Every structure is written in C-alpha cells, then in structure tokens.
Amino acid sequence: MPLPETELLDTRRLHQFVVAVESDTLSAAAARLFLTQQALSASIRQLERDVGVPLFDRRRRKLHLTDAGNALFSGAKSLLAGNHALLTQVRETAKGESKPFVVGHSPAISGDEVYRLITPAIDLMPHQPITARQVFPGQLRDLLFANEIDVALRRGVESSANLVSAVFAYHELRIAVVADHPLAHRNSVSVLDLIDTPIVVWAPERRSFYTDFLVSFCRRGGFEPTLIVNPVQGTPPATAVARFPEACAFVTDPPGDLHGGSVRVVSFDDPPLAPVQALWLPYTHSPVRDAIVRGRPDSDWARGSGTRPGAGPASRARP
Template sequence: MPDSALGSYPLPDIRRLEQFVAVAESPTLAVAAQQLYVTQQALSTAVRRLESELGVTLFNRQNRGLHLTAAGEELLRSARPLLTGARHLTRAVREADADSTHAFVVGHSPALSGAEVFLLLERSIGGHPTQPVTARPAFPSTFVDELHSGTIDLVLRRGVDTPEGLTSAVISYQELRLAVAADHPLATPDRIAMSDLAGHPLIVWAPERHSFYTDFLVAHCRRSGFEPELRINRVQGTPPTTAVLVDPDACAFVTAPAGPVHGGRVMVKEFTDPPLSPIQALWLPHTVSDFRTAVLNSPPARLSPEGA
C-alpha cells in the first residue's frame, strides 16, 4: 500500500505531462510527435519515463495501438487544468516582472446581457482601478475550451451544475418576468401566476436537456402543474424581449423591467411569485486571480432588472 500522505508522491514533470496529453489526444504516436516537433522514439521514451515517475502504466500497448488505462484516463482528466494552471502561473510571473497586467476576460452566456454583466462586476472593477477588463459573449459549446486555452478567464451564465474539470460558485440571483406581444391574452393582467402559462407556448433558446436555463424553466412549469410547449427561438443574439415579436403566440421569460418595450408592441409582466434564476461563475482550478476572487467574494444578491 502506498503512503497516503501527499508529500510522499513524486511531482510529475510538466513537460512530460504535456507530451502525455498530446499522445492521449492524438490518433497515433506519429501525429502527436509531429505536433510536438519531436521524434516518435523521443516521445515514446518521455511517456515511459512519466510512467516510471508515477509508478503506473498509462497505456495498454496492444495491437500496435495505445489505449489509456484507468490510471491514464484519470491523469488525462486532471492534466488539462493542471497544464493550464501552469501556463497561467508563467504569465503571471512574467507580468509581475514586467509590471504589466493582461486584460481579465469575462465570457458570458447569451442569456446574460452586457449590462447585467457590468452590474455583477462593478464592485470588483471599482476595487481594482488598474485592472483592464473585457466582457464578451461565450457560447456554452465553446466556453470550456476557451477557459482551457486561456482566451477567457471567467464565465458567467445562468446555471448551477459544474462541468467536469471546472470550479464554480453561484454569485447572484435574478427575478424573471414574462414578455408577451401586446395583443397576447396574458398582456392584460397586472401580474401573472406561473399556472397562467398553461396552454401558451414558451420560447426558449436551446432544447431541454441541452441547456440548464431551459431545464430550470421547464422545472418551474412542472412544479406549477403543467407541461410546457417549448418553441426554440430561431433568432439568436437579440434581446430576449424580441422573441415574441417573431412568435407572437408564444411568451418568453426575460429579465427586462416590467412595462411596454419595443414601442409598445411587447409587454413585460411581473409574476406574483417570480422565479429566481441563479447566476453562476465558472473558472479553472489551479489558477489564481485577485480580480476573480473579488468577483466571487462580492455578497450574493438579487441582480437588478436589465436596464433598470
């Protein structure tokens, strides 16, 4: 039995760890060697040395192929964020030496507007007057890769589940409202109950089980006693309130303030018991950022309505 104390285990060589990941993610050893500009023999030797350092077998070498063992699968899963963390460390050290700071890039899902993102960051921006900050949209299909590549430093989205290999925290909550066309039956009442939505199509931006936000909305409908009819919005990238201009029979959950919008063609209605949508931050483990810490440590609160 190995000693359970972490200090008794050897540290993996970062360069060999990078080479292992290249081999594990490439179709052949030859392709990995070409990507790394080394010979196949040198790459094979590096992998065997890493196995010797760790005291495990990382690949089953059978039928002229390389197939990850259980230990190899675990190393691959953990190595990606560790390597990214090492790159973050190198950048931070160089910036400290040069007395410079890179722009902290916040990617946000399309479900959050730029105005809402600013409200979430405002206190941290005020506390870091020399920190450049860039906020830009990041789609769910790409933000994991963008975090690992270092093109974004933090993701803000509506959600609570944590993708594998990332770290997360819920940093705020936001009241939802309902947008309907001005001539929609639900445009007349002062306030809307969730059960009033029964029988009216609901516009969402992604199918069920493909988006936490959609699943969150569907769950609220079911708890209110009805199964929603979902329609996928065919216009992406515009304010959520515009969805009911494209599909006037349907309604859409939004965060805009209550009242008329789009020249009175759309009405935003308050709920009697509004759903609270969680806003989640996602980032890479093994990384350190004072600005990110400030964002995460801001007291959780209900975010003000968009545009209010």
C-alpha cells in the same frame, strides 16, 4: 514542508501525454510536437515511471488509455491551463502590466447584468481592465482551458469536470410577450397563466440547464409547457417573441415596454429566481475573480438589479 521531487509531475511530459491522447496516432502526435516518435515514446515511458503506473494498454494496436491514464488525462488539461495562466501572470507582473481580465458569459445573462455582476471588482480595482465577452454555453469550458477567458458566467448549478464552480447570484425572472398578447396588459401573471402560451427557449430540454430550470418551474406549477426552440442565437431574449408572437420568453429585463413598445415585460406574482454560476480553472488565483464571486452585501443594489447576494466564494455548486 515541500513535496519530494518524486511526487511532482513534469508539465512538459504531461503536455506531450495530452497531445498523444488527443492525436490519432503516436506519429501524428510527434509531428504536432516537432519530436521524433522515438523521443515522444521515451517521454511517455518516463512519465509512466514518474507516476508509477502504466498509462497506456500496449496490448492494443491503437493508443488506448488504462483507467489510470484516463484519470491523469481528465485532470491534465486543467493543470496545464492553470500552469500557463500562472506563467502569464508572473511575466506580466514583472513587466508591470495588467492584461484585461476576460469575463465570458452565456447569452442568457445580458450585458447589463454582467456589468452589475462585475461592479464589485470595478469598485475595488478601478484601474484593472475588464472585458466582457458573450460566448455560447458549449464554448465556455474550452475557452477556459485555452486561457482565452478568465471566468465563465452562465445560468446553472451543474458542476463541471476539472473546473471550480460557485453559484453566487440569483436573478428574478419575468416574461416578455408582444404588445397585443393576451398577457401583455396584466400587472402580473402566475405560472398557471402560461398553460396556453408556448415558451421560447434556446436549447431543447435535457441539453440546457436553463431550459430544464424553466420546464421544472412550469411542472411544479402543475402543467407541461410547450417549448419552441429559437433558431436565432445570441440576441436579447425579449426579441424572440417578435418571431413567435403567440409565445412568451423568460427574461430578466425590468417590467414595462421594450423595443419601442412592441414588447411588454410582465412580472410573476411569485417569481422564479435563476442562478448565476461562475466557472474557473483550479490551481489559479485572481483578486478580480474573487471580488466578482464574493459580490457585495448591499441589499438595495441587489434588489435594484434583480440579484440576490451571493453564496460566497469557492462554494462547489451541485445539481
């Protein structure tokens, strides 16, 4: 049964509302929208009539949202982004086109791992173009809302406001050390072997889920780790130990030599498994994304890639 028109939001007015909230003044918002200030004010008042509640506290001189206005604004950007994605999909379908599906991934997930994670979609839709794009974690959310990427992959289990998320794979972690490090010639190590070895990370504790995950692993092992924040961003994690030879870095590379034998990857006796989380816009549909998140229940493939089969699509990940 269709919803009554009174229960549907006008997306054009919603867009104007978002621009107004994000601008310093109503006149600045009107200029961005190529409207008169009077026309923008009228549009916002009509939106308030549509939702049935005030969105701005007009007792204040500057634009100030009511609680209801904050609630609308918090969900508006994802709704508008989903609307734009749907419109683009419809137009491309009409033209018989298939634009590249863009996978944004944080540097903590290597290009090789991304390829293995998207293999189910490649197998299912061999003619669908797919582009993998490395992105810093702080940019993933904004790029989703801007429709510049179709799905974001990162290490994490955190829910993100106004996005759908699912943890769908786990990667086995190992350590990388320089070739002459005391741990380099071990067949395997335990977490307690790292007590005297600093750990290179790419963001401080409490500013990165992945860093917090590594710190928790050490604390569960019985010690407080020494962290070194790597100032070089975007390079493979194993390269960090060349700059800090006294330290180790957590990696997902296979055991053995890397970088011409200058770096050695060593397994744990009882390895931690780092989650891979997918994030995407609500109100959107994508068979490519569904194939990636569902994965494939092939245990041999999963063991070979260091990946465990996923937990299934659309499961909401919680910290």
